[in-house]
Amino acid sequence: MTTTTERAVGQPHRRVEGPDKVTGAARYAAEYQVGDDLAYGWVVQSPVARGTLTAVAVDPLVEADDVLAVLWHGNAPRLGKADDPELAVLQNDRISYRGQAVALVVARTLEAAREAAASLQLAIDAEPHDTVLRADHPDLYTPEKVNPDFPSESSTGDVDAAFAGAAVRVDVTYRTPALHNSPMEPHATTALWAGDDLVLYDSNQHPPGIAATVGALFDLPAARVHVITEHVGGGFGSKGTARPNAVLAAMGAKVTGRPVRLALPRQALFSMVGHRTPTIQQIRLGATADGKLTAVDHQAVGHTSRLFEFAEQTAVSTRHMYEAPAVRTGHRLARLDMPTPRWMRAPGEAPGMLALECAMDELAGSLELDPVELRVRNTGFDSYRKCLGLGADRFGWHDRDPRPRRRREGDWWIGTGVAGATYPAMIQPSSARARRQPDGDVEVSIAAADLGTGARTVLTQIAADALGLPYDRVRVRIGDSTLPQASVAGGSSGTASWGWAVTGACRALRESGGLDEATFDSTALVEKLNQEGKHAFGAHFAEVRVDAVTGEVRVSRLYGMYAAGRILNPRTARSQFIGGMIMGMGMALHEESVLDPAMGTWVTHDFAEYHVPVHADVESIEAEWLDDPDEGLNPMGSKGIGEIGIVGSPAAILNAIHHATGIRVRDLPARLDKLLPSL
Amino acid sequence: MKTFTYRTATSLDEGLEPGATFLAGGTNLVDLMKLGVATPDVLVDVTKLPLDEVSDRPDGGLRIGAGVRNSDLAVHPRVRQDYPVLSQALLAGASGQLRNMATTAGNLLQRTRCRYFMDATMPCNKHEPGSGCPAQEGDHRNLAILGGSPSCIATHPSDMAVALTALDAVVQTDRRSLALGDLYVLPGSTPEQETVLSHGELITSVDLPDPRGKSAYRKVRDRASYAFAVGSVAAVLRVDDGTVADVRLAFGAVAPKPWRAYRAEEALRGRPATRSSFLEAADAELAAATPLRDNAYKITLIRNLVASVLEGLA
Amino acid sequence: MDLRVNGEPHSLDLDPRTTLLDALREHMGLTGAKKGCDHGQCGACTVLLDGRRVNSCLILAVTLDGASVTTIEGLSHPVQEAFLEHDGFQCGYCTPGQICSAVGMLAEADGASLPDAEIRERMSGNLCRCGAYPNIVAAIREVAAR
Known part of the structure; x- marks a missing residue:
């Protein structure tokens, strides 16, 4: 039958x-009941950006009854080799950034661990630090590769000649600040040793990877590290590899012989688990009078750390997004006394497409050409063209007066903007x-x-x-x-x-x-499988209103149309798309890790100061998609959908702000202080 | 968090032992204790004292108990009807959860959100007098343009206190009455001193005079909600025959205390209630502003807000 | 001290520094309330204290002698089903706080009409980094309309 x-x-x-x-x-990772002798870890972080830690002194009176161990490089167990030097915690005296883990307290109670950590006396020889990324930083260099494995530079045609000879030119620099993933669940690990085997209840995006990495540090094969990751409270890239919390918890458990729970405090996430590098991006676009691109040049500057190289692939999507006879891209990095940047949702694409898609809007303005039409004329990807066309119809794009600063309702300037999106499959x-x-x-x-x-x-x-x-x-x-x-x-x-x-x-x-x-x-x-040239595409449309009195920006509507393979579950897919778009809204309007060069760190390190969108920021938002299965790619015909929502949505919002007000904000986020003087 | 002993207060005037601090809603104090910025030896819980009443005063005004929760005060019928500026300011502050916890007196006495003050590992003249103020050269986008000093440019974060300042509120303690404007002191060279209250002096209520005009509060912040102000204006206005008969104005997030704009009020009384008068009045007040590298936008913001709020009331 | 949690009486002997959130999570095995920021800035720890929504991370448990607390584990409310139907969460970490906050918020509104903008403003003390906001609002809207 x-x-x-x-x-x-x-x-x-x-x-x-x-x-x-x-x-x-x-x-979640910090919520497992693992026995009556559970102990709590608390990380002590460096208060300077560069130097050496020479001694750690414990006040014998503080939490004396409850402190089980105070570990630092002077007494911590030796670890095996780490591919990621940031996981070689408490192994040497060097301080490479402010906020680096320099000691671990393990205590019987959470309260005792925190207080003992706060009372530790650190003897540090501080050195002058350099934490500021500049386009003219004297130490900028070109990395051999950018993430995950692309050449740093690319060049087709003669960009300089094509740009010089172009009928219409745009030459602009966009800046994006350091950004922090900020998942709702702080990175956390509950570690226990079962004989010589290690059990980690850990919040991460890759249990087998964590097992291998942490195992290597403790000279264990991956099979003897059991990583349990039943639920994860968000990661957005920051939990892709083991973070210091997993290593420290395992170390604390080994030394004390008890299970140890280590949940990083929110503040520590701003230095210990990664961030998106700030970028400075120069974009030069040349075009014919009828809007065909003749030259595209995208040069991105970012930072890495003293510890190892992380090279965000900021300009890589520019290599395929539009067709032009001359395209050049490049990346340069400065090694700063800062934490190593890490993956954050759509690494490369999110900041890179911000710059490219805003520059495209500027070019459309110079050409007096509709920004949707400019994109349609320059893409070779049919699915992208469809997203633009159908998205424009669904959004109601065509009603707009193309001239900026034309639509006013009461105190509000109103405008609309578009931007493309792409993400590799x-x-x-x-x-x-x-x-x-x-x-x-x-x-x-x-x-x-x-x-x-x-x-x-x-x-x-x-x-x-x-x-x-x-x-x-x-x-x-x-x-x-x-x-x-x-x-x-x-x-x-x-x-x-x-x-x-x-x-x-x-x-x-x-x-x-x-x-x-x-x-x-x-x-x-x-x-x-040949994965080259396989991309998802999308088009984002935004309607914003800008208060002429205060400079406040509200996103009245945000719309995404995607071509991202077969959509396997429309309920959860829509949530992923709009979630990415909302994070894109945060990138456009709110999010900035503010650096104090003298202190050598970001002074925004909690949710009161690092603003992410709240309920009230999100008004009308919708995501739709084309039926776009790619049967040649995998048995489901699917492409990834977790990141494309944050690609281009910030540019759509910035372009809409320009359309509303006539003001071009080229350094994110587009906060009211950047708009108010010109409103 | 440094350990402490805990006890509940049993009378209004029992005072405090050395090293002790009153605990009310805890939304700011517990936060600062976790950060190691506040390190009391003793917490004296005043939430069990009978300070949670809102009552009419014989002169037509209102007495607000020091322990009244912000959310209850915001929806009190008389506050809604007669003091909308106060209701609006309260509802613009924090979140529903925090407003259910925070009290009237605690709100008045909350500490600055200056990012250096909030981090015990940073120099700050409030933490340790003489350690310096990194905000002057560093991050001060949301710090003071009025009333600051080379020692401190912190801003007072309260919304409610700005409304109360415009309402000419009077603070009652277990020892005396104080105009709200006299409660706070500017930092000068001693930014660690923020109010005139003595150790152990307990705010018991805040008194509002009878309502004297239309009123409104407008707050501007970096996201649509759940954020501290980058600028706010509270205004009480009475217009007779197109002329400003009475006006009281206070600014938030621009000074170490809720900033009563006396000069602006002076410039407005008896003048036509028009946009140009409002802008001139704002300019009269803001002439004293001393912005730093990144906070001059607040001058434009407050100027625009004054005109907009007063136009709405006129 | 004595505390009633989800209807059950508990006698606790706690460090005075222990917050209500840590008392629930570390001493009572009730890990539904989440620690997202520990400073009243995210709402993940929201519980109902004597029926009102509060941030349990900023309340010292020692101050609560005789109080009654409801956590997500003690709730049975139509908002929960509406969250499932409207996909009002992704990672789930803010979810118990969102739900407790919504329940508290609906009680505060006391039947008053709640246009979407009003729901959003009243729920703004609960961050969601996954960006489930429109779905959360849809879930609450559906329950509020009943």
Whole structure:
């Protein structure tokens, strides 16, 4: 007998773990009950940006009954080799940035740990520091590669000649500040040793990666580190690799012989877990009088740290976004006495497309050409063209008077803006296992992490279809490093990568002729796949109003139209798109880590000072998409959707501000103090 | 957080032992204790004292108990009807949760949000007199343009206090009555001293005189809600026959205390209630402003707000 | 001190420095209320104290002798189902705070009409970095309209 099962993929299934999340039952890394002897760790951070730590003195009276250990480089256990030098915590006397972990207190109570940490006396030989990124920084250099593995520079045609000979030219510099991922759940680890094996309840985006990295530091094979990551309170890139909290918690547990819980305080996230580098980007665009690009030049400056090189791929998307006979891009870095930048949602694309898409708007203004039409004329990607055209119709773009500063309602200047979006479709090798249960249900296992992306739900849908079973007959287990190895939940690659492995395992089980279990490893297939030139596209449209009295900006409408492969779950996909767009709104209007050069650090290090959007900032927002499956890419025909929402949405808002007011803000965020003097 | 002993206050005038601090809603004090910026040895909880009443005064005014929660005060029928500036200011502050916790007196006595003050690892003349004020050269985009000194340019963060300043509120303590304007002291060379209150002196209520005109509060911040002001204006205005009969104006987020704009008021009384008068009055007050590198925008902001708020009331 | 949590009486002997949030999470096994900032700046720790929404991270537990606290674990409210239907969360970390705040907010509104702008303003003390705001507002709108 054949039963027909409705395809699960494409259905708006609710989140599998939703009931746990709305009742408080979902457990995050710092919430596991691991025994009566749990101890608490608190990190001590450097108060200077550069120098050496020569001694640590403990006040014998402070929390004397409760302090179990005070670790610093003078007494901390020696660690194995770290690929990431920031994980070699408490191993030497060098201080490379303000906020670096220089000591760890472990105490019986949270209160005692915090107070003992605050009372430690650090003897530091401070040295002059350099924390300011400048376009003329004397030490700027060109890195060999930018992330993840692109050449730093690219050049086709003769850009200088093409630019010099262009009928219409734009030469502008855009600046973006340092930004912080700021997931709602601070990075946290509960660590315990079971014999010589290590168990980490850790908040991260890649349990197998954490197991391997932390294992290497403690001279353990990855298989002897058990990382449990059932729920993750957001990451946005900052939890892609092990952070110092995991290492310190394991170290504290080893020294005290107790389970140790280390939840970083919010303030520490602003120096210890990464940020998006500030950028200074010069864009030069040349075009013919009828709006065909002849020259595109995008030169980006960012920073890295003294510890190791992290090179944000800021200008890389400019290499493919538009067609021009002459395109040149480049990246330069300064090594500063700052924390190492890290991945933050759409690394490269988010700041880079801000600059490119605002410059395109400036070019449209110079050409007196509709900004949507300018983009349509210069792209070779049909799906991008469709997003622009259909998005413009759905948004109601065509009613606008193209001239800036024309529409006023009461105290409000009103304007609209557009910007394109792109994000590469990436796939990484992963493995999965499908196992038939006694009742005929199937359990699918993969060491993936669900940061709120909906991965658990979408993988259940993919598995159900591959098995030919109803959705509710499949259970997906993730969030555990001992499950079949999965790639990182990053680069918008999770669903495509894990889904491929899950599909493979489920099909193998279905076709096995009655076996109880099947596994699948996508490595060979993924390595054969040509991923080059595969991108998702989108178009963002914004309507803003700017208060002529105060300079306050409100985003009345924000709209995104995407071509991002097959959408596997419209309910969770829409949430990811609009979530990215809202983070883009924050980037455009609110978010800035403010540097004090004298102090050598950012002085914004909490949610009262580092502003992210709140409920009241988000008015009308909508995301829609084209039916755009790419069957050649993976068995689901999907592309990643987690990041594209933050790409271009900031530029759409900035362009709308210009349309509303005639003011071009070229250094983010577009706060009222930058608008008010010219309103 | 440094450890402390805790006790509840049992009478209004029992005072405080050395090293002790009153605890009310805790929204600011507990925050600062966690940061190591406030380090009391003793916390004396005043929330069990009978200070949570709002009552009519014989002169037509209102007495607001020091322990009344901000959310309750904001929706009190008389506040809504007769003192809209106060209701609006309260509702513009913090969040629903924090307003349920914060008290009248605690709100008045909250400390600055200056980013250097809020970080115990930074120099700050309020933490440690003589350690310096990095804000002068560093981050001061949201710090004072009026009333600051080379020692300190912190701003007072309250919205409610700005409204109360424009309402000519009087603070009652267990020892005396004080015009609200006299409660705060400017930093000068002793920024660690923020009010005239003695150690152990307890604010028991805030008295409002009878309502004397139309009133409004407008707050501007860097996002649409749940943020401290970058500038605000509270105004009480009475216009007779197109002429300003009475006006009281206070500015927020521009000075170390809620800034009563006496010069602007002086310039307005008896003048036509027009936009040009309002702008001239604002200019009269703001002539004394001493902006630094990154906060001159506040002059334009306050000037525009004064005109806009007064136009709305005229 | 004595504290009633989700209807159950608890007798606690706590460090005076222990906040209500830490008392719930570290001493009572109630980890539903989240620690997002520990300074009253995010709302993830929101619980109902004697029926009113508060930031449990800024309340010293020692001040609460005789009080009654409701956490997400003790709630059974239509807002929870509405969050599921409208996808009012992604990572879920702000969710217990959003839900407790919504329940408190609806009680404060006491049946008054709540246009979207009013819901947004009243809910602004609860940050959501995933950007689930429009879905949260939709969920609350649906319940408020009943």
